[in-house]
């Protein structure tokens with residue numbers, strides 16, 4: 457009887473195991489960590505893959521389905537969910553990467569896309585990144601490091617050029633102050649080192665030479681051995697039109713940018729991206745994930761202003777809207793170290809423009825919980841990625857500074873701008889704010 461029982465169990469269990477293995481290989485669940493427009497667009501694109509079953513978002517927003525209420529810094533909660541639901545995890549924002557989510561998941565045998573804590577230092581410590589650039593002869597501006605406000609101010613008053621003051625740690629895109637005068641530099645130093653506006657993230661600061669040129673974003677996908685370029689893009693970091701006012705996380709972006717032509721793209725790829733990946737390897741660090749170089753172009757030469765170790769937000773939205781290839785396959789290629797076997801990513805021969813709709817007052821304080829109208833309208837030419845929204849009593853209300861990332865394709869940059877702005881007009885709430893010149897600087901270079 458026992459023998460027959462064992463055979464019966466094998467007949468039931470073995471096929472179901474095989475089914476699980478096949479299912480995992482061909483159809484997996486994805487957990488997108490984050491709640492912004494970038495994460496909505498990553499999930500939207502991954503959901504189009506034939507290999508992806510359900511896309512979960514932690515914690516997601518008012519526009520994403522399958523939200524799980526786990527915050528991005530609850531690494532145990534995220535790992536438990538990913539493990540219980542057989543998820544391939546994709547990390548959107550930098551904070552969990554800097555906390556070591558990838559190291560933790562790797563130790564637990566869970567599949568996760570993104571760099572380790574050590575590799576994430578490229579973004580989590582601006583000082584570490586600058587010193588890395590310097591010792592590896594990767595083009596960047598000159599800089600000094602300070603933890604003392606008096607010495608920092610003395611230095612600023614000795615030098616002749618204008619400076620950029622940067623908090624060492626993560627400050628949600630706000631810890632970089634581009635100064636127009638010595639007075640502004642002194643105020644920025646006090647704000648970080650004395651008033652502690654960014655808390656411990658501003659215990660140490662960098663004072664770097666300000667160079668004025670054209671800024672663009674160059675993002676590549678790496679598996680630690682090679683890096684393949686994503687489409688080029690340009691962000692609009694300042695809050696007001698014509699690049700005035702304080703820095704934000706980004707008020708709009710478009711892709712591709714004519715500012716980075718084929719030759720320049722090759723130069724950035726070789727001299728900055730490939731060199732970064734190989735220099736990291738030489739230092740014993742394998743970088744897997746999106747490597748984002750914030751570039752300043754001056755007299756045709758690219759300088760690294762900063763690194764990010766994840767997709768840009770909002771650059772991600774227009775880039776992914778133009779991506780024809782299956783994003784999931786490439787993210788798996790990064791994790792498995794097999795990118796060299798994959799074909800180049802294919803892109804739609806179109807332009808995409810993303811306009812951020814924000815709440816008035818962002819990037820400082822802004823009202824929340826305004827009711828949003830117009831989302832039920834037809835958006836034929838555009839996709840409305842949600843960011844700071846949430847659903848409450850069957851209504852969508854504002855829940856953050858950047859509320860939507862309205863993204864549209866067009867045959868030309870001009871038509872993509874027109875489609876995207878057309879769509880922004882359909883959405884309204886009491887404190888809606890947007891820049892009116894997104895993409896315009898791209899037109900001047902065509």
Ligand code: GLY
Nearest residue numbers: 705706768769770
């Ligand atoms: N858009 C700039 C960033 O993602 O940091």
